[in-house]
Amino acid sequence: xxxxxxxxxxxxxxxxxxxxxxxxxxxxxxxxxxxxxxxxxxxxxxxxxxxxxxxxxxxxxxxxxxxxxxxxxxxxxxxxxxxxxxxxxxxxxxxxxxxxxxxxxxxxxxxxxxxxxxxxxxxxxxxxxxxxxxxxxxxxxxxxxxxxxxxxxxxxxxxxxxxxxxxxxxxxxxxxxxxxxxxx
Numbered sequence: 001x002x003x004x005x006x007x008x009x010x011x012x013x014x015x016x017x018x019x020x021x022x023x024x025x026x027x028x029x030x031x032x033x034x035x036x037x038x039x040x041x042x043x044x045x046x047x048x049x050x051x052x053x054x055x056x057x058x059x060x061x062x063x064x065x066x067x068x069x070x071x072x073x074x075x076x077x078x079x080x081x082x083x084x085x086x087x088x089x090x091x092x093x094x095x096x097x098x099x100x101x102x103x104x105x106x107x108x109x110x111x112x113x114x115x116x117x118x119x120x121x122x123x124x125x126x127x128x129x130x131x132x133x134x135x136x137x138x139x140x141x142x143x144x145x146x147x148x149x150x151x152x153x154x155x156x157x158x159x160x161x162x163x164x165x166x167x168x169x170x171x172x173x174x175x176x177x178x179x180x181x182x183x184x
Contacts, residue, residue, distance in 0.1 A: 010056060011143040014153050018049030025082050034088035043086070044164075047078035048157045056149040064148055065122050071152060072159030076167055079160065100176075107169040114162040121155050 024042030028034055051071040059067055135145060142150040 009143050009147045010053060010149050011139070011141050013141040014049050014052070014143070014149075017045050018053070021046035021049065025086070028086040029082070032087035034083050034086035039086055040083070043079050043082040044160065045157070046082065047075035048153065048160055051075050051078075052149055052153040052156055055152055056147060060148050064125075064152070065118075067148070068121065068152060068155055068159065069118065071156040072163055075156055075160045076163035079164060080167065103169050103172065107166065107173075110162050110165045110169070114159065114166060117158060117162070125151070 021042040021044075024038050025046050028036065028039035028042065033039055048071070051074050055062075055067050055071060138150070139145055142153060144150065
């Protein structure tokens with residue numbers, strides 16, 4: 001027998017990924033193993049799923065762009081909190097000038113990509129171009145397109161990927177500045 005009310009507002013794929021991520025994050029925190037790919041992926045997927053579900057349940061009639069950017073920042077911060085709680089600590093600082101130049105270049109690319117992608121998400125929402133013939137698998141997997149969850153979930157995960165890189169580079173830059181200028 002098929003699902004009685006398919007497609008759901010929140011599809012089964014994000015639900016399954018979020019439940020698995022909660023389990024994997026719990027294991028990573030308990031066993032203090034942050035360096036496994038499973039712990040990293042779970043710390044990436046869990047906050048994106050939780051914040052998107054919370055926005056669908058409580059804030060679905062608010063400004064989508066504000067929800068998206070808020071979700072991305074909250075999820076990125078939660079990623080670093082989970083990774084720290086699971087035992088990940090800082091790595092050695094950047095030392096050579098070539099490495100620093102590469103970090104600045106990466107920072108500029110990531111920041112530009114983040115701003116451009118959020119502008120594109122804002123300017124071209126895309127859900128009105130999707131018909132049931134084109135999007136039946138999308139709706140079955142992620143949720144109904146007439147609600148904010150399906151768009152918010154994917155776009156939050158994309159923004160979190162970019163913000164993780166931006167925040168990592170900023171963290172190492174602040175550590176380097178503190179080490180070079182304030183440790184004397």
